Amino acid sequence: MTTLALAPAIDRVPQRSRPVREWLAGTLFVVPATMLLLAIIIAPLLCLLILSMTDYEIGAMQIRWLGLGNFEKALSDPVFRRAMGNTLLYVALVLPGGVILGLLVALLVHGRTRSRAFYEVAYFLPVTATLIAMAAVWQFLLHPKLGPVNGLLKAAGFPEMGFISEPSLLIPTLAVIGLWNLIGFNMILFLAGLTAIPRDLYDAAEIDGAGGPIDRFLTVTWPQLAPTTMFVAVTTSITAFKVFDTVAVLTRGRDGSEVLLYAIYLEGFQYFKIGYSAALTVIFLAFMLAFSVFQAFQLDRRVHY
Amino acid sequence: MEHSLELTRISKAFGKAGVLSEIDLTVEPGEFLSLVGPSGCGKSTLLRIIAGLERQDAGQVRIGGRPVDDLSPRARNIAMVFQNYALYPHMSAAENIALPLMVDRLSLPERLPLIRHLSLRRKRIEAAISSEIGKVAEALQIEPLLARKPGQLSGGQRQRVALARAMVRQPSLFLMDEPLSNLDAQLRVHMRDELTELHRRLGATFIYVTHDQIEAMTMSTRIAMLDGGRLAQIGSPADLYERPASLTVARFIGSPAINILPARVDPQGHVILGTLPTGLAAPEGMAGPVSLGLRPEHIRLHSSCDRAMPMATLRRSEHHGADRLLHLDLAEDRQTGLIVRIPQDETGHFQPGETYGIGFAPEKAHLFNSSGQRLGTRPLPARIGAAA
Numbered sequence: 001m002t003t004l005a006l007a008p009a010i011d012r013v014p015q016r017s018r019p020v021r022e023w024l025a026g027t028l029f030v031v032p033a034t035m036l037l038l039a040i041i042i043a044p045l046l047c048l049l050i051l052s053m054t055d056y057e058i059g060a061m062q063i064r065w066l067g068l069g070n071f072e073k074a075l076s077d078p079v080f081r082r083a084m085g086n087t088l089l090y091v092a093l094v095l096p097g098g099v100i101l102g103l104l105v106a107l108l109v110h111g112r113t114r115s116r117a118f119y120e121v122a123y124f125l126p127v128t129a130t131l132i133a134m135a136a137v138w139q140f141l142l143h144p145k146l147g148p149v150n151g152l153l154k155a156a157g158f159p160e161m162g163f164i165s166e167p168s169l170l171i172p173t174l175a176v177i178g179l180w181n182l183i184g185f186n187m188i189l190f191l192a193g194l195t196a197i198p199r200d201l202y203d204a205a206e207i208d209g210a211g212g213p214i215d216r217f218l219t220v221t222w223p224q225l226a227p228t229t230m231f232v233a234v235t236t237s238i239t240a241f242k243v244f245d246t247v248a249v250l251t252r253g254r255d256g257s258e259v260l261l262y263a264i265y266l267e268g269f270q271y272f273k274i275g276y277s278a279a280l281t282v283i284f285l286a287f288m289l290a291f292s293v294f295q296a297f298q299l300d301r302r303v304h305y
Numbered sequence: 306m307e308h309s310l311e312l313t314r315i316s317k318a319f320g321k322a323g324v325l326s327e328i329d330l331t332v333e334p335g336e337f338l339s340l341v342g343p344s345g346c347g348k349s350t351l352l353r354i355i356a357g358l359e360r361q362d363a364g365q366v367r368i369g370g371r372p373v374d375d376l377s378p379r380a381r382n383i384a385m386v387f388q389n390y391a392l393y394p395h396m397s398a399a400e401n402i403a404l405p406l407m408v409d410r411l412s413l414p415e416r417l418p419l420i421r422h423l424s425l426r427r428k429r430i431e432a433a434i435s436s437e438i439g440k441v442a443e444a445l446q447i448e449p450l451l452a453r454k455p456g457q458l459s460g461g462q463r464q465r466v467a468l469a470r471a472m473v474r475q476p477s478l479f480l481m482d483e484p485l486s487n488l489d490a491q492l493r494v495h496m497r498d499e500l501t502e503l504h505r506r507l508g509a510t511f512i513y514v515t516h517d518q519i520e521a522m523t524m525s526t527r528i529a530m531l532d533g534g535r536l537a538q539i540g541s542p543a544d545l546y547e548r549p550a551s552l553t554v555a556r557f558i559g560s561p562a563i564n565i566l567p568a569r570v571d572p573q574g575h576v577i578l579g580t581l582p583t584g585l586a587a588p589e590g591m592a593g594p595v596s597l598g599l600r601p602e603h604i605r606l607h608s609s610c611d612r613a614m615p616m617a618t619l620r621r622s623e624h625h626g627a628d629r630l631l632h633l634d635l636a637e638d639r640q641t642g643l644i645v646r647i648p649q650d651e652t653g654h655f656q657p658g659e660t661y662g663i664g665f666a667p668e669k670a671h672l673f674n675s676s677g678q679r680l681g682t683r684p685l686p687a688r689i690g691a692a693a
Contacts, residue, residue, distance in 0.1 A: 204391035204392075206357075207379070208379070
């Protein structure tokens with residue numbers, strides 16, 4: 001009995017200090033990564049949050065705490081509400097368009113053998129082109145009098161369209177340019193996904209009688225592409241939410257064509273209202289976060305890795 | 306449902322590389338035929354041609370007497386089990402098994418998402434299909450797994466689901482492309498039994514591709530061995546083991562592999578190993594270098610060797626349960642290794658480093674000419690070096 005009682009007592013000393021030592025070591029290992037995270041991401045975000053609750057302006061001598069005043073102002077600001085609506089419309093056009101057209105182009109290019117490399121480069125070119133420079137080209141292409149697009153429309157007997165002058169057409173026109181810029185990138189992502197589909201599955205579908213194009217797409221290709229599709233949808237919506245350069249160059253927000261990022265830019269860098277613009281940025285970030293999380297959860301349930 | 310299969314002069318090349326040349330093969334209804342051969346011999350390509358997944362360059366495929374060259378895999382009414390099972394990962398086991406029947410019995414609009422709910426007869430057909438799945442699942446003992454996705458199944462379970470998907474259509478031919486090679490050793494032996502049993506129960510025609518000669522030997526009624534795109538030999542497992550048509554077949558079939566010893570035929574037609582006659586005679590008019598093939602179990606070792614016998618030194622002895630494998634080096638040239646299989650209970654003292662005399666019964670020896678073709682042999686009345 002005495003030996004039994006003694007044994008734990010001897011062990012107790014190292015047992016108590018070991019968790020402490022492990023905790024210390026673990027903490028030390030975590031410190032560098034935590035510091036980096038704090039310095040690069042958390043601290044700037046905190047700065048933004050604090051700024052968004054003040055009336056700070058560039059060059060101002062004093063600064064006043066407004067609490068949620070900026071947010072209240074934003075929600076009743078007609079310009080901001082219009083920018084929000086426009087951005088949502090833009091995303092609603094670019095997100096499905098970018099995913100569907102990207103997939104379609106990828107499927108077509110994937111079927112090519114020798115010309116595949118050419119099509120890959122051709123569709124990817126707009127991604128590498130700077131959108132600001134290309135916007136000038138689009139401005140010419142869509143010009144009501146000089147542009148070839150309207151020339152074609154007129155030749156085909158349609159009325160002339162004011163793509164970048166008619167207010168109701170502004171956002172759809174910007175969405176088309178956005179799509180043009182984005183499809184090549186989505187195509188590359190989908191092509192990578194297509195290449196990763198095992199050939200056995202197509203063989204099995206063929207044996208099972210599901211070898212026709214529609215059956216094959218529905219039984220093998222589309223379900224196998226689900227993870228790729230989710231990734232493409234998330235990146236496309238983030239890109240779409242951040243639309244800025246085409247607006248800045250082509251419309252400058254005239255005729256009610258402001259988008260979120262352009263409104264933030266105007267407030268912060270044209271009118272120097274840093275506090276207000278920080279508040280808009282917070283709203284923008286919250287929006288993006290909510291949207292991405294929703295999308296990830298929604299799609300994740302239907303994705304089979 | 307058993308059907309015959311006839312291949313006539315099947316040839317196939319990918320680009321400039323010839324894969325198959327003039328394969329002639331007839332498979333009787335209800336047979337279990339294995340296609341074996343080293344990797345790259347064209348066996349999988351031949352199976353894909355039979356399935357209709359690949360188109361041959363020349364020749365004809367007939368299933369049940371009917372040419373099927375212009376038919377799609379579905380119209381050929383064959384089923385195939387793949388090495389990686391090729392189950393659709395987003396569908397449950399039941400949906401995987403149901404797919405061939407769904408495609409068969411429902412029209413395209415009845416299978417499309419959303420629109421399919423408009424069909425009135427879909428429910429009735431689906432009920433019939435699910436009862437058929439139940440029967441197949443019962444036969445393969447996978448009923449508890451039907452609701453699971455392939456990702457939640459073990460290798461052996463996936464294998465069964467893949468078999469069920471093949472069986473559910475009651476195909477005329479079962480094609481299997483190395484279906485056991487992704488399983489662990491124990492399960493492989495078990496599934497070998499199950500497949501043989503399944504073949505017996507269904508009575509269907511099986512074509513089974515494997516690179517594992519043990520699978521082919523244990524399961525098939527006949528084996529067709531391919532080598533370099535040509536049919537090297539076709540026959541029962543015993544035929545291929547006991548009368549290999551070529552050096553390649555002899556080396557491929559049997560484990561441990563057959564011993565191949567360099568020998569020559571003297572002007573009198575006697576087969577000479579080293580400097581000693583073997584008691585074998587080659588066919589008339591044959592002289593020059595030959596290869597002598599001896600299965601490990603057909604060699605006898607003699608420790609007291611006063612007779613003129615080829616000698617070999619024991620390198621090591623391996624315990625294999627019922628058997629013992631002895632690795633020896635032939636004394637004349639240290640290059641040639643020799644493997645001898647003896648029953649574990651055989652008396653005799655085998656010490657590494659010791660030298661033994663080698664004896665064999667001449668009728669058990671195989672003789673191949675310099676291009677690897679089998680030669681007929683006849684034993685001579687005077688046996689030298691033969692087991693007493």
